Amino acid sequence: MNWSKQFPEDIFLTELKELVLQESPSSNKKAVDNLGEYIKEKLQMYGCEVEEIIQENSGNQLIATLGHSDSCLLVLSHFDTVKPIGGLKIEPYRNEGTRIYGPGVYDMKAGVAMILTALYQLKEMNKHPTKKDPIFLQQR
Incomplete structure (x- = not known):
């Protein structure tokens, strides 16, 4: 099976935009926790x-x-950014076709969006892992 043909790009782009639009600077516990709640709900x-x-x-x-299962695949990520609240005004989210811009796009919200998109696709395809796969999301 060619998995790249199965990748739901629209789901990924929607998820990435949602993550970027929720500012989550490392120095703001409340903002990071708010985004964490959103991610937690998606994971569940x-x-x-x-x-x-x-x-x-x-x-x-x-x-x-x-x-x-006892065997596993470990996926690590984080969802805080170095940009302060208000960073979206300076560096707004924008999709320019093959490039996407905004606070945390590269480090590391695209990675979180990939994780969520992969989980979405597993659910859509009714595929269930036979081993226990932990996903660890933290603040840097």
């Missing part, structure tokens, strides 16, 4: 069990698992 919607690790001074961490 795609069948993951999600554990939230509460942090006192920084954004909470998420550990999501999918599947039921």
Whole structure:
């Protein structure tokens, strides 16, 4: 099977835009936690069990698992950015065909969008992992 033909680009682009439009600077726990809640809901919607690790001074961490086995594939990511609140006014989200711009697009919200899109596609194709795959999302 050619998986690239199965990739739902429209879902990925929609997800990436949603992630970028939710500003989440590392220095703002509330903003990072708000985005974390959005991501947590998405992970649960795609069948993951999600554990939230509460942090006192920084954004909470998420550990999501999918599947039921002792062997696993580990996926790591983060969803905070270095841009302060208001960064979207200076560097607004924009899609210029083959390039997308905005706070956190490259580091690391596109990675989170890829994870969510892959989980979406697994659910759409009714594919279930036979091993337990953890996904660890944290603030840097």
